[in-house]
Amino acid sequence: MTKFIVPIGLLLVALPAAQGVREHTRVVPHGTTVTEAQAETLTLTIGAATPRLVQTWVRVAGTVDKGNKVIDADVAGPEAALVKVGQRARAFPPSSKSSMYQAFVTKVVPRAGAASIEVSLAGTGRANSTLYVVEIVVELGPFLSVPNEAIIEEGTARVVYVQGEAGQYAPREIHTGIQGELYTQVLDGVKDGDQVVTFGSFFIDAEQKLKGTEASPTRPLQ
Secondary structure: OOOOOOOOHHHHHHHHHHHHHHHHOOOOOEEEEEEEEEEHOOOOOOOEOOEEEEEEEEEEEEOOOOOOOEEEEEEEEEHHOOOOOOOOOEEEOOOOOOOOEEEEEEEEEEEEEEEEEEEEEOOOOOOOEEEEEEEEEEEEEEEEEHHHHHOOEEEEEEEEEEEEOOOEEEEEEEEEEEEEOOOOEEEEOOOOEEEEEEOOOOHHHHHHHHOOOOOOOEEEEO
């Protein structure tokens, strides 16, 4: 194995330079002010951090019986353990995605690392359609969560913008747990009732980046 020795002098020069890059791109905590007119132009949308059911959807393909009522399908991998009798589902034939049918899981037969399931449609399926895509709604539990659209990836960190007074929006780093189809569990960083930016957060985040490490008071979004 080849070893590389870096002179201490070079290391001391490189370290401040690397720190300077990180400082330049770091999210500024002061926040950004957005006027009502600007918010309307950006179509700014606000969602709440609040306890709600976090759901994931298990998607499988299956075939319907001759009566166009019961779909047989197989679920493989870790998702098989999530499927239970009584769960809500929706199904549609690939040839007609507009033909969406409400359904329920009515049978689950576990196998090694998989499961065979039956999904019963609430009504009669589409004529001359035998193949269906089934989306099974799995409720993972009630958790403090925020909409997925509110979360911005900052390297290994995750950030949301929290609404304050007078149209001010400040970045808040959060630690997340389970990521569902629409919402993500928040372990810390926001509290119940905090209002976070969903649609429009990337515009505010871009303004924050332009500020660099400035410590000046908050200025309106340009």
